[in-house]
Amino acid sequence: MIDKNSPIPIYHQLEEYIKSQIECGALKVDEAIPSEREYAERYQISRMTVRQAINNLVNEGYLYRQKGRGTFVNKQKVEQKLQGLTSFTEDMLERGMKPSSKLLSFQIIPADIQVASRLKLKENTPVYEIQRVRLADDVPMALETTYLPANLVKGLTEEIINQSLYKYIEDTLLLTISEAAQQIEAASAKEIEVKHLEIEKGSPVLLILRTSYLQDGTPFEFVKSAYRADRYKFVHTMKRTSS
Amino acid sequence: MIDKNSPIPIYHQLEEYIKSQIECGALKVDEAIPSEREYAERYQISRMTVRQAINNLVNEGYLYRQKGRGTFVNKQKVEQKLQGLTSFTEDMLERGMKPSSKLLSFQIIPADIQVASRLKLKENTPVYEIQRVRLADDVPMALETTYLPANLVKGLTEEIINQSLYKYIEDTLLLTISEAAQQIEAASAKEIEVKHLEIEKGSPVLLILRTSYLQDGTPFEFVKSAYRADRYKFVHTMKRTSS
DNA sequence: GAAAGATAGTTGTATATACCAGAGGAAAAA
DNA sequence: TTTTTCCTCTGGTATATACAACTATCTTTC
Numbered sequence: 001m002i003d004k005n006s007p008i009p010i011y012h013q014l015e016e017y018i019k020s021q022i023e024c025g026a027l028k029v030d031e032a033i034p035s036e037r038e039y040a041e042r043y044q045i046s047r048m049t050v051r052q053a054i055n056n057l058v059n060e061g062y063l064y065r066q067k068g069r070g071t072f073v074n075k076q077k078v079e080q081k082l083q084g085l086t087s088f089t090e091d092m093l094e095r096g097m098k099p100s101s102k103l104l105s106f107q108i109i110p111a112d113i114q115v116a117s118r119l120k121l122k123e124n125t126p127v128y129e130i131q132r133v134r135l136a137d138d139v140p141m142a143l144e145t146t147y148l149p150a151n152l153v154k155g156l157t158e159e160i161i162n163q164s165l166y167k168y169i170e171d172t173l174l175l176t177i178s179e180a181a182q183q184i185e186a187a188s189a190k191e192i193e194v195k196h197l198e199i200e201k202g203s204p205v206l207l208i209l210r211t212s213y214l215q216d217g218t219p220f221e222f223v224k225s226a227y228r229a230d231r232y233k234f235v236h237t238m239k240r241t242s243s
Numbered sequence: 244m245i246d247k248n249s250p251i252p253i254y255h256q257l258e259e260y261i262k263s264q265i266e267c268g269a270l271k272v273d274e275a276i277p278s279e280r281e282y283a284e285r286y287q288i289s290r291m292t293v294r295q296a297i298n299n300l301v302n303e304g305y306l307y308r309q310k311g312r313g314t315f316v317n318k319q320k321v322e323q324k325l326q327g328l329t330s331f332t333e334d335m336l337e338r339g340m341k342p343s344s345k346l347l348s349f350q351i352i353p354a355d356i357q358v359a360s361r362l363k364l365k366e367n368t369p370v371y372e373i374q375r376v377r378l379a380d381d382v383p384m385a386l387e388t389t390y391l392p393a394n395l396v397k398g399l400t401e402e403i404i405n406q407s408l409y410k411y412i413e414d415t416l417l418l419t420i421s422e423a424a425q426q427i428e429a430a431s432a433k434e435i436e437v438k439h440l441e442i443e444k445g446s447p448v449l450l451i452l453r454t455s456y457l458q459d460g461t462p463f464e465f466v467k468s469a470y471r472a473d474r475y476k477f478v479h480t481m482k483r484t485s486s
Numbered sequence: 487g488a489a490a491g492a493t494a495g496t497t498g499t500a501t502a503t504a505c506c507a508g509a510g511g512a513a514a515a516a
Numbered sequence: 517t518t519t520t521t522c523c524t525c526t527g528g529t530a531t532a533t534a535c536a537a538c539t540a541t542c543t544t545t546c
Binding site for chain 1: 298302307309315317422423424425426427428429430431445446447448449450470472475476477478479480481482
Binding site for chain 2: 498499500501502503507508509510
Protein backbone atom coordinates (compact mmCIF):
# COMPACT_ATOMS: atom_id res chain seq x y z
CA MET A 1 0.00 0.00 0.00
CA ILE A 2 2.73 2.41 1.02
CA ASP A 3 5.92 2.38 -1.02
CA LYS A 4 8.80 4.20 0.66
CA ASN A 5 10.89 4.16 -2.48
CA SER A 6 8.24 5.75 -4.64
CA PRO A 7 8.92 9.31 -5.79
CA ILE A 8 5.40 10.11 -4.61
CA PRO A 9 5.54 11.45 -1.04
CA ILE A 10 4.47 8.99 1.60
CA TYR A 11 1.89 11.35 3.09
CA HIS A 12 0.31 11.70 -0.34
CA GLN A 13 0.15 7.94 -0.80
CA LEU A 14 -1.54 7.62 2.56
CA GLU A 15 -3.96 10.41 1.67
CA GLU A 16 -5.01 8.62 -1.51
CA TYR A 17 -5.33 5.35 0.35
CA ILE A 18 -7.57 6.78 3.05
CA LYS A 19 -9.65 8.60 0.44
CA SER A 20 -10.14 5.37 -1.48
CA GLN A 21 -11.16 3.62 1.74
CA ILE A 22 -13.78 6.30 2.29
CA GLU A 23 -15.05 6.15 -1.26
CA CYS A 24 -15.33 2.37 -1.39
CA GLY A 25 -17.20 2.40 1.90
CA ALA A 26 -14.61 0.58 4.00
CA LEU A 27 -14.64 3.65 6.25
CA LYS A 28 -18.15 4.86 7.00
CA VAL A 29 -19.43 8.32 7.84
CA ASP A 30 -18.91 9.35 11.48
CA GLU A 31 -16.88 6.22 12.04
CA ALA A 32 -13.44 6.53 13.60
CA ILE A 33 -10.52 5.81 11.31
CA PRO A 34 -7.45 4.02 12.75
CA SER A 35 -5.44 6.20 15.14
CA GLU A 36 -2.36 8.07 14.00
CA ARG A 37 -0.12 5.74 15.97
CA GLU A 38 -1.77 2.71 14.42
CA TYR A 39 -1.17 3.94 10.88
CA ALA A 40 2.42 4.75 11.84
CA GLU A 41 2.95 1.31 13.29
CA ARG A 42 1.18 -0.54 10.51
CA TYR A 43 3.11 1.06 7.65
CA GLN A 44 6.34 1.67 9.60
CA ILE A 45 6.25 5.41 9.07
CA SER A 46 6.50 8.33 11.45
CA ARG A 47 3.42 9.57 13.24
CA MET A 48 4.19 13.10 12.02
CA THR A 49 3.96 11.86 8.46
CA VAL A 50 0.60 10.29 9.20
CA ARG A 51 -0.49 13.59 10.71
CA GLN A 52 0.47 15.42 7.55
CA ALA A 53 -1.74 13.13 5.47
CA ILE A 54 -4.65 13.39 7.89
CA ASN A 55 -4.25 17.15 8.21
CA ASN A 56 -4.66 17.54 4.47
CA LEU A 57 -7.78 15.39 4.45
CA VAL A 58 -9.19 17.40 7.36
CA ASN A 59 -8.52 20.63 5.44
CA GLU A 60 -10.21 19.20 2.38
CA GLY A 61 -13.20 18.24 4.46
CA TYR A 62 -12.93 14.47 4.23
CA LEU A 63 -12.26 13.99 7.94
CA TYR A 64 -12.75 15.76 11.24
CA ARG A 65 -10.81 15.36 14.46
CA GLN A 66 -11.88 15.18 18.07
CA LYS A 67 -9.24 15.68 20.68
CA GLY A 68 -8.91 12.68 22.92
CA ARG A 69 -11.41 10.63 20.91
CA GLY A 70 -10.12 10.13 17.41
CA THR A 71 -10.51 11.11 13.78
CA PHE A 72 -13.75 10.53 11.94
CA VAL A 73 -15.11 10.38 8.42
CA ASN A 74 -17.05 13.46 7.35
CA LYS A 75 -20.27 13.55 5.38
CA GLN A 76 -19.57 14.01 1.68
CA LYS A 77 -19.96 17.63 0.74
CA VAL A 78 -22.59 18.16 -1.91
CA GLU A 79 -20.62 20.03 -4.53
CA GLN A 80 -22.21 22.50 -6.86
CA LYS A 81 -20.86 20.99 -10.02
CA LEU A 82 -21.96 23.53 -12.57
CA GLN A 83 -19.51 26.24 -11.61
CA GLY A 84 -16.54 23.96 -11.45
CA LEU A 85 -13.44 24.57 -13.44
CA THR A 86 -13.33 22.01 -16.19
CA SER A 87 -11.31 21.18 -19.27
CA PHE A 88 -12.87 21.12 -22.71
CA THR A 89 -12.99 17.34 -22.53
CA GLU A 90 -14.81 17.34 -19.19
CA ASP A 91 -17.11 20.11 -20.38
CA MET A 92 -18.22 18.25 -23.50
CA LEU A 93 -18.73 14.97 -21.69
CA GLU A 94 -20.92 16.85 -19.21
CA ARG A 95 -23.00 18.06 -22.15
CA GLY A 96 -23.32 14.55 -23.51
CA MET A 97 -21.11 15.07 -26.53
CA LYS A 98 -18.04 13.20 -27.73
CA PRO A 99 -14.93 15.41 -27.48
CA SER A 100 -11.97 15.12 -29.82
CA SER A 101 -9.14 17.28 -31.09
CA LYS A 102 -7.12 18.10 -34.17
CA LEU A 103 -3.63 19.25 -33.30
CA LEU A 104 -2.50 22.19 -35.41
CA SER A 105 0.79 23.00 -33.73
CA PHE A 106 2.78 21.98 -30.68
CA GLN A 107 6.02 23.77 -29.93
CA ILE A 108 8.09 25.65 -27.40
CA ILE A 109 8.30 29.36 -28.09
CA PRO A 110 9.44 32.44 -26.14
CA ALA A 111 6.50 34.05 -24.37
CA ASP A 112 5.24 37.27 -25.93
CA ILE A 113 4.18 40.16 -23.74
CA GLN A 114 0.57 39.02 -23.34
CA VAL A 115 1.39 35.42 -22.49
CA ALA A 116 4.24 36.44 -20.17
CA SER A 117 1.98 38.83 -18.31
CA ARG A 118 -0.81 36.27 -17.90
CA LEU A 119 1.57 33.58 -16.63
CA LYS A 120 3.53 36.01 -14.47
CA LEU A 121 6.72 35.21 -16.38
CA LYS A 122 9.41 37.41 -17.83
CA GLU A 123 9.10 38.09 -21.54
CA ASN A 124 10.74 35.45 -23.77
CA THR A 125 10.60 32.76 -21.09
CA PRO A 126 10.05 29.46 -22.92
CA VAL A 127 6.46 28.27 -22.95
CA TYR A 128 4.64 25.44 -24.65
CA GLU A 129 2.19 26.59 -27.28
CA ILE A 130 -0.48 24.09 -28.21
CA GLN A 131 -2.97 25.00 -30.87
CA ARG A 132 -5.89 22.70 -31.47
CA VAL A 133 -9.25 22.57 -33.15
CA ARG A 134 -11.66 21.20 -30.59
CA LEU A 135 -14.42 19.00 -31.93
CA ALA A 136 -17.67 17.85 -30.37
CA ASP A 137 -19.33 14.88 -32.04
CA ASP A 138 -16.74 15.33 -34.78
CA VAL A 139 -17.88 18.84 -35.63
CA PRO A 140 -15.58 21.87 -35.08
CA MET A 141 -16.55 23.64 -31.88
CA ALA A 142 -13.62 25.85 -30.95
CA LEU A 143 -10.14 26.97 -31.88
CA GLU A 144 -8.02 26.77 -28.77
CA THR A 145 -4.48 27.91 -28.02
CA THR A 146 -2.92 26.83 -24.73
CA TYR A 147 0.24 28.24 -23.17
CA LEU A 148 2.10 26.43 -20.38
CA PRO A 149 5.35 27.44 -18.66
CA ALA A 150 7.96 25.00 -20.01
CA ASN A 151 9.71 24.67 -16.67
CA LEU A 152 6.50 23.69 -14.91
CA VAL A 153 5.27 20.95 -17.20
CA LYS A 154 8.44 19.31 -18.35
CA GLY A 155 8.33 16.38 -20.70
CA LEU A 156 5.05 17.21 -22.35
CA THR A 157 4.38 15.04 -25.39
CA GLU A 158 1.75 14.95 -28.11
CA GLU A 159 0.41 11.79 -26.59
CA ILE A 160 -0.22 13.41 -23.25
CA ILE A 161 -2.12 16.34 -24.65
CA ASN A 162 -4.19 13.94 -26.71
CA GLN A 163 -5.18 12.30 -23.46
CA SER A 164 -6.12 14.70 -20.70
CA LEU A 165 -3.76 17.53 -19.83
CA TYR A 166 -5.49 18.16 -16.51
CA LYS A 167 -5.24 14.50 -15.56
CA TYR A 168 -1.52 14.55 -16.37
CA ILE A 169 -0.95 17.66 -14.32
CA GLU A 170 -2.89 16.38 -11.32
CA ASP A 171 -2.02 12.68 -11.33
CA THR A 172 1.51 12.59 -12.74
CA LEU A 173 3.05 15.96 -11.93
CA LEU A 174 1.13 16.02 -8.64
CA LEU A 175 0.24 19.66 -9.02
CA THR A 176 -3.05 20.82 -7.58
CA ILE A 177 -5.20 22.96 -9.82
CA SER A 178 -6.98 25.43 -7.63
CA GLU A 179 -8.85 28.11 -9.52
CA ALA A 180 -9.07 30.09 -12.71
CA ALA A 181 -9.93 33.61 -13.81
CA GLN A 182 -11.88 33.90 -17.02
CA GLN A 183 -12.65 36.74 -19.36
CA ILE A 184 -15.47 36.21 -21.81
CA GLU A 185 -16.21 38.41 -24.79
CA ALA A 186 -17.84 38.41 -28.19
CA ALA A 187 -16.02 39.15 -31.43
CA SER A 188 -16.15 38.69 -35.16
CA ALA A 189 -14.30 35.65 -36.43
CA LYS A 190 -10.79 36.31 -37.68
CA GLU A 191 -9.28 34.71 -40.76
CA ILE A 192 -7.80 31.73 -38.92
CA GLU A 193 -11.02 31.07 -37.03
CA VAL A 194 -13.09 31.23 -40.22
CA LYS A 195 -10.83 28.62 -41.70
CA HIS A 196 -10.72 26.10 -38.89
CA LEU A 197 -14.22 26.46 -37.54
CA GLU A 198 -15.82 26.29 -40.96
CA ILE A 199 -17.82 29.45 -40.53
CA GLU A 200 -18.39 32.52 -42.69
CA LYS A 201 -16.36 35.67 -42.46
CA GLY A 202 -17.77 38.06 -39.91
CA SER A 203 -19.62 35.38 -37.96
CA PRO A 204 -19.72 36.00 -34.23
CA VAL A 205 -17.46 33.92 -31.97
CA LEU A 206 -17.32 33.62 -28.20
CA LEU A 207 -13.82 34.36 -26.94
CA ILE A 208 -12.79 32.88 -23.62
CA LEU A 209 -9.46 33.80 -22.05
CA ARG A 210 -8.61 31.72 -19.05
CA THR A 211 -5.70 31.82 -16.63
CA SER A 212 -5.52 28.87 -14.26
CA TYR A 213 -3.66 28.82 -10.97
CA LEU A 214 -2.13 26.20 -8.74
CA GLN A 215 -2.80 26.09 -5.04
CA ASP A 216 0.19 28.29 -4.27
CA GLY A 217 -0.99 30.94 -6.68
CA THR A 218 1.40 30.11 -9.49
CA PRO A 219 -0.27 30.57 -12.87
CA PHE A 220 0.25 27.38 -14.87
CA GLU A 221 -2.00 27.73 -17.90
CA PHE A 222 -3.26 30.45 -20.18
CA VAL A 223 -5.86 29.45 -22.74
CA LYS A 224 -7.34 31.48 -25.56
CA SER A 225 -10.44 29.88 -27.06
CA ALA A 226 -12.73 30.97 -29.86
CA TYR A 227 -16.02 29.09 -29.81
CA ARG A 228 -18.56 28.91 -32.61
CA ALA A 229 -21.38 31.13 -31.39
CA ASP A 230 -24.05 28.98 -32.99
CA ARG A 231 -22.90 25.84 -31.20
CA TYR A 232 -21.67 26.89 -27.80
CA LYS A 233 -23.12 28.68 -24.82
CA PHE A 234 -21.18 29.22 -21.62
CA VAL A 235 -23.23 28.29 -18.57
CA HIS A 236 -22.46 28.94 -14.92
CA THR A 237 -23.99 29.81 -11.58
CA MET A 238 -23.17 32.59 -9.15
CA LYS A 239 -23.84 33.19 -5.52
CA ARG A 240 -25.02 36.52 -4.16
CA THR A 241 -22.54 37.87 -1.62
CA SER A 242 -24.49 39.88 0.92
CA SER A 243 -23.07 43.35 1.12
CA MET B 244 6.07 39.01 20.57
CA ILE B 245 6.20 35.29 21.21
CA ASP B 246 5.63 34.10 24.77
CA LYS B 247 6.66 30.50 25.32
CA ASN B 248 4.95 30.34 28.71
CA SER B 249 1.61 31.54 27.41
CA PRO B 250 -1.19 28.98 27.37
CA ILE B 251 -1.78 30.07 23.77
CA PRO B 252 0.12 27.78 21.41
CA ILE B 253 3.25 29.29 19.94
CA TYR B 254 2.18 28.59 16.36
CA HIS B 255 -1.06 30.43 17.01
CA GLN B 256 0.77 33.43 18.44
CA LEU B 257 2.96 33.54 15.34
CA GLU B 258 -0.08 33.25 13.09
CA GLU B 259 -1.70 36.26 14.74
CA TYR B 260 1.53 38.20 14.55
CA ILE B 261 2.01 37.58 10.84
CA LYS B 262 -1.62 38.40 10.14
CA SER B 263 -1.26 41.70 11.98
CA GLN B 264 1.87 42.47 9.98
CA ILE B 265 -0.10 41.92 6.77
CA GLU B 266 -3.03 44.00 7.91
CA CYS B 267 -0.95 46.94 9.07
CA GLY B 268 0.93 46.93 5.79
CA ALA B 269 4.36 45.96 7.14
CA LEU B 270 4.17 42.99 4.78
CA LYS B 271 2.95 43.94 1.34
CA VAL B 272 1.12 41.90 -1.29
CA ASP B 273 3.37 39.60 -3.33
CA GLU B 274 6.26 40.47 -1.03
CA ALA B 275 8.24 37.65 0.54
CA ILE B 276 7.87 37.21 4.28
CA PRO B 277 10.91 36.18 6.33
CA SER B 278 11.96 32.58 5.72
CA GLU B 279 10.92 29.78 8.03
CA ARG B 280 14.47 29.41 9.30
CA GLU B 281 14.64 33.12 10.04
CA TYR B 282 11.45 33.09 12.13
CA ALA B 283 12.74 30.04 13.97
CA GLU B 284 16.05 31.72 14.72
CA ARG B 285 14.56 35.09 15.62
CA TYR B 286 12.04 33.75 18.15
CA GLN B 287 14.09 30.73 19.25
CA ILE B 288 11.44 28.26 18.22
CA SER B 289 11.54 25.19 16.01
CA ARG B 290 11.23 25.49 12.27
CA MET B 291 8.44 22.89 12.34
CA THR B 292 6.46 25.15 14.66
CA VAL B 293 6.95 28.02 12.25
CA ARG B 294 5.78 25.78 9.42
CA GLN B 295 2.63 24.97 11.34
CA ALA B 296 1.79 28.65 11.66
CA ILE B 297 2.55 29.37 8.02
CA ASN B 298 0.65 26.27 6.85
CA ASN B 299 -2.48 27.54 8.54
CA LEU B 300 -2.13 30.97 6.95
CA VAL B 301 -1.61 29.36 3.55
CA ASN B 302 -4.75 27.27 4.03
CA GLU B 303 -6.68 30.38 4.99
CA GLY B 304 -5.45 32.15 1.87
CA TYR B 305 -3.31 34.80 3.55
CA LEU B 306 -0.05 33.50 2.12
CA TYR B 307 1.18 31.37 -0.75
CA ARG B 308 4.40 29.41 -1.01
CA GLN B 309 6.81 28.97 -3.87
CA LYS B 310 9.29 26.16 -3.58
CA GLY B 311 12.84 27.43 -3.63
CA ARG B 312 11.79 31.09 -3.61
CA GLY B 313 9.91 31.79 -0.45
CA THR B 314 6.52 32.54 1.05
CA PHE B 315 4.54 35.53 -0.13
CA VAL B 316 1.60 37.64 0.93
CA ASN B 317 -1.59 36.90 -0.99
CA LYS B 318 -4.04 39.47 -2.34
CA GLN B 319 -6.73 40.26 0.16
CA LYS B 320 -10.05 38.58 -0.34
CA VAL B 321 -11.56 41.95 -1.22
CA GLU B 322 -9.86 41.76 -4.59
CA GLN B 323 -11.20 38.28 -5.12
CA LYS B 324 -14.80 39.44 -4.77
CA LEU B 325 -15.42 39.98 -8.46
CA GLN B 326 -17.14 36.66 -8.78
CA GLY B 327 -20.24 37.69 -6.86
CA LEU B 328 -23.66 38.12 -8.34
CA THR B 329 -24.16 41.78 -9.06
CA SER B 330 -26.59 44.10 -10.76
CA PHE B 331 -25.56 46.23 -13.72
CA THR B 332 -25.25 49.21 -11.39
CA GLU B 333 -22.97 47.37 -8.97
CA ASP B 334 -20.98 45.89 -11.83
CA MET B 335 -20.25 49.27 -13.43
CA LEU B 336 -19.37 50.94 -10.13
CA GLU B 337 -16.93 48.09 -9.51
CA ARG B 338 -15.32 48.87 -12.85
CA GLY B 339 -15.03 52.53 -11.99
CA MET B 340 -17.69 53.76 -14.41
CA LYS B 341 -20.82 55.82 -13.90
CA PRO B 342 -23.95 53.74 -14.54
CA SER B 343 -27.20 55.17 -15.86
CA SER B 344 -30.28 54.03 -17.75
CA LYS B 345 -32.74 55.04 -20.41
CA LEU B 346 -36.12 53.44 -19.90
CA LEU B 347 -37.65 52.17 -23.14
CA SER B 348 -40.70 50.40 -21.81
CA PHE B 349 -42.25 49.37 -18.50
CA GLN B 350 -45.41 47.31 -18.49
CA ILE B 351 -47.18 44.21 -17.28
CA ILE B 352 -47.61 41.57 -19.96
CA PRO B 353 -48.58 37.88 -20.07
CA ALA B 354 -45.48 35.70 -19.98
CA ASP B 355 -44.54 34.07 -23.26
CA ILE B 356 -43.30 30.51 -23.36
CA GLN B 357 -39.60 31.36 -22.83
CA VAL B 358 -40.19 33.74 -19.93
CA ALA B 359 -42.74 31.44 -18.30
CA SER B 360 -40.33 28.53 -18.50
CA ARG B 361 -37.45 30.51 -17.03
CA LEU B 362 -39.51 31.84 -14.14
CA LYS B 363 -41.27 28.50 -13.59
CA LEU B 364 -44.68 30.08 -14.23
CA LYS B 365 -47.61 29.02 -16.37
CA GLU B 366 -47.84 30.66 -19.76
CA ASN B 367 -49.67 34.01 -19.77
CA THR B 368 -49.08 34.61 -16.06
CA PRO B 369 -48.66 38.39 -15.68
CA VAL B 370 -45.05 39.57 -15.44
CA TYR B 371 -43.38 42.96 -15.40
CA GLU B 372 -41.34 43.66 -18.50
CA ILE B 373 -38.74 46.37 -18.17
CA GLN B 374 -36.68 47.30 -21.17
CA ARG B 375 -33.76 49.66 -20.72
CA VAL B 376 -30.66 50.90 -22.45
CA ARG B 377 -27.86 50.65 -19.94
CA LEU B 378 -25.22 53.36 -20.12
CA ALA B 379 -21.73 53.55 -18.65
CA ASP B 380 -20.20 57.00 -18.50
CA ASP B 381 -23.16 58.10 -20.64
CA VAL B 382 -22.30 55.76 -23.49
CA PRO B 383 -24.63 52.87 -24.47
CA MET B 384 -23.30 49.62 -23.04
CA ALA B 385 -26.15 47.15 -23.18
CA LEU B 386 -29.76 46.61 -24.08
CA GLU B 387 -31.44 44.88 -21.18
CA THR B 388 -34.88 43.34 -20.76
CA THR B 389 -35.95 42.24 -17.28
CA TYR B 390 -38.91 40.04 -16.42
CA LEU B 391 -40.30 39.79 -12.90
CA PRO B 392 -43.32 37.81 -11.68
CA ALA B 393 -45.99 40.44 -10.98
CA ASN B 394 -47.27 38.65 -7.90
CA LEU B 395 -43.81 38.58 -6.32
CA VAL B 396 -42.82 42.21 -6.71
CA LYS B 397 -46.05 44.10 -6.28
CA GLY B 398 -46.15 47.86 -6.46
CA LEU B 399 -43.16 48.32 -8.69
CA THR B 400 -42.80 51.88 -10.00
CA GLU B 401 -40.56 53.64 -12.49
CA GLU B 402 -38.91 55.41 -9.62
CA ILE B 403 -37.88 52.20 -7.95
CA ILE B 404 -36.29 50.71 -11.02
CA ASN B 405 -34.41 53.94 -11.57
CA GLN B 406 -32.93 53.44 -8.13
CA SER B 407 -31.68 49.93 -7.46
CA LEU B 408 -33.99 47.01 -8.08
CA TYR B 409 -31.86 44.67 -6.01
CA LYS B 410 -31.85 47.09 -3.12
CA TYR B 411 -35.66 47.34 -3.29
CA ILE B 412 -36.06 43.58 -3.34
CA GLU B 413 -33.67 43.01 -0.47
CA ASP B 414 -34.42 46.01 1.75
CA THR B 415 -38.12 46.69 1.14
CA LEU B 416 -39.63 43.39 0.07
CA LEU B 417 -37.24 41.60 2.45
CA LEU B 418 -36.56 38.84 -0.04
CA THR B 419 -33.14 37.23 -0.01
CA ILE B 420 -31.41 36.89 -3.34
CA SER B 421 -29.42 33.70 -3.24
CA GLU B 422 -27.96 32.72 -6.59
CA ALA B 423 -28.29 32.96 -10.33
CA ALA B 424 -27.73 30.79 -13.37
CA GLN B 425 -26.26 32.48 -16.38
CA GLN B 426 -25.94 31.56 -20.00
CA ILE B 427 -23.46 33.53 -22.06
CA GLU B 428 -23.24 33.48 -25.82
CA ALA B 429 -22.12 35.54 -28.77
CA ALA B 430 -24.39 36.71 -31.57
CA SER B 431 -24.75 39.26 -34.31
CA ALA B 432 -26.64 42.37 -33.33
CA LYS B 433 -30.32 42.38 -34.25
CA GLU B 434 -32.19 45.39 -35.59
CA ILE B 435 -33.29 46.69 -32.19
CA GLU B 436 -29.78 46.31 -30.72
CA VAL B 437 -28.19 48.08 -33.66
CA LYS B 438 -30.53 50.98 -33.06
CA HIS B 439 -30.14 51.41 -29.31
CA LEU B 440 -26.49 50.49 -28.91
CA GLU B 441 -25.36 52.70 -31.79
CA ILE B 442 -23.46 49.95 -33.55
CA GLU B 443 -23.36 48.71 -37.12
CA LYS B 444 -25.47 45.91 -38.49
CA GLY B 445 -23.79 42.55 -37.99
CA SER B 446 -21.57 43.72 -35.14
CA PRO B 447 -20.98 41.06 -32.50
CA VAL B 448 -22.80 41.35 -29.18
CA LEU B 449 -22.41 39.42 -25.96
CA LEU B 450 -25.73 37.93 -24.89
CA ILE B 451 -26.24 37.18 -21.22
CA LEU B 452 -29.35 35.38 -20.05
CA ARG B 453 -29.71 35.30 -16.32
CA THR B 454 -32.23 33.66 -14.04
CA SER B 455 -31.97 34.68 -10.39
CA TYR B 456 -33.33 32.70 -7.49
CA LEU B 457 -34.44 33.44 -3.96
CA GLN B 458 -33.20 31.42 -1.02
CA ASP B 459 -36.10 28.97 -1.28
CA GLY B 460 -35.36 28.31 -4.93
CA THR B 461 -38.14 30.46 -6.39
CA PRO B 462 -37.04 32.21 -9.59
CA PHE B 463 -37.75 35.91 -9.25
CA GLU B 464 -35.96 37.52 -12.18
CA PHE B 465 -35.12 36.71 -15.77
CA VAL B 466 -32.85 39.13 -17.60
CA LYS B 467 -31.85 39.17 -21.24
CA SER B 468 -28.92 41.49 -21.94
CA ALA B 469 -27.08 42.32 -25.14
CA TYR B 470 -23.74 43.98 -24.45
CA ARG B 471 -21.60 45.85 -26.96
CA ALA B 472 -18.73 43.44 -27.63
CA ASP B 473 -16.22 46.23 -28.02
CA ARG B 474 -16.98 47.72 -24.61
CA TYR B 475 -17.78 44.84 -22.32
CA LYS B 476 -16.01 41.72 -21.16
CA PHE B 477 -17.48 39.37 -18.65
CA VAL B 478 -14.99 38.45 -15.93
CA HIS B 479 -15.26 35.79 -13.28
CA THR B 480 -13.32 33.19 -11.30
CA MET B 481 -13.93 29.51 -10.81
CA LYS B 482 -12.77 26.93 -8.32
CA ARG B 483 -11.56 23.50 -9.32
CA THR B 484 -13.58 20.77 -7.65
CA SER B 485 -11.34 17.77 -7.21
CA SER B 486 -12.85 14.73 -8.87
C1' DG C 487 -24.27 2.00 44.68
C1' DA C 488 -21.93 6.25 43.91
C1' DA C 489 -18.02 9.05 43.76
C1' DA C 490 -13.17 9.46 43.26
C1' DG C 491 -8.99 8.14 41.27
C1' DA C 492 -5.93 5.58 38.24
C1' DT C 493 -5.05 4.11 33.54
C1' DA C 494 -4.71 3.64 28.75
C1' DG C 495 -5.83 5.51 24.54
C1' DT C 496 -6.54 9.54 21.56
C1' DT C 497 -5.16 14.04 19.37
C1' DG C 498 -2.39 18.55 20.21
C1' DT C 499 1.92 20.99 20.67
C1' DA C 500 6.83 21.38 20.30
C1' DT C 501 11.67 20.29 19.45
C1' DA C 502 15.83 18.69 16.92
C1' DT C 503 17.57 16.78 13.02
C1' DA C 504 18.39 15.24 8.28
C1' DC C 505 18.24 15.25 3.57
C1' DC C 506 15.84 16.48 -0.99
C1' DA C 507 14.62 19.67 -4.70
C1' DG C 508 13.85 24.14 -6.85
C1' DA C 509 15.49 29.07 -7.63
C1' DG C 510 18.87 32.48 -8.20
C1' DG C 511 23.04 34.59 -8.15
C1' DA C 512 28.09 34.35 -7.99
C1' DA C 513 32.16 32.42 -9.55
C1' DA C 514 34.63 29.89 -12.94
C1' DA C 515 35.29 28.34 -17.54
C1' DA C 516 34.73 28.75 -22.42
C1' DT D 517 31.11 38.43 -23.53
C1' DT D 518 28.59 34.24 -22.98
C1' DT D 519 27.97 29.88 -21.03
C1' DT D 520 28.54 26.63 -17.51
C1' DT D 521 29.23 25.23 -12.89
C1' DC D 522 28.64 25.62 -8.16
C1' DC D 523 27.06 27.38 -3.88
C1' DT D 524 23.58 28.97 -0.93
C1' DC D 525 19.22 30.36 -0.19
C1' DT D 526 14.34 28.76 -0.12
C1' DG D 527 10.45 25.47 0.98
C1' DG D 528 9.23 20.06 0.96
C1' DT D 529 9.49 15.57 3.06
C1' DA D 530 10.46 12.45 6.79
C1' DT D 531 11.98 10.68 11.26
C1' DA D 532 12.23 10.21 16.38
C1' DT D 533 10.96 11.88 20.56
C1' DA D 534 8.56 14.11 24.44
C1' DC D 535 5.01 15.78 27.01
C1' DA D 536 0.28 18.07 27.44
C1' DA D 537 -4.65 17.81 27.27
C1' DC D 538 -8.71 15.43 26.64
C1' DT D 539 -11.91 11.10 26.70
C1' DA D 540 -13.44 6.83 28.08
C1' DT D 541 -13.13 3.02 30.83
C1' DC D 542 -11.80 0.39 34.70
C1' DT D 543 -10.66 0.21 39.63
C1' DT D 544 -10.64 1.55 44.11
C1' DT D 545 -12.61 3.80 47.92
C1' DC D 546 -16.26 5.70 50.55
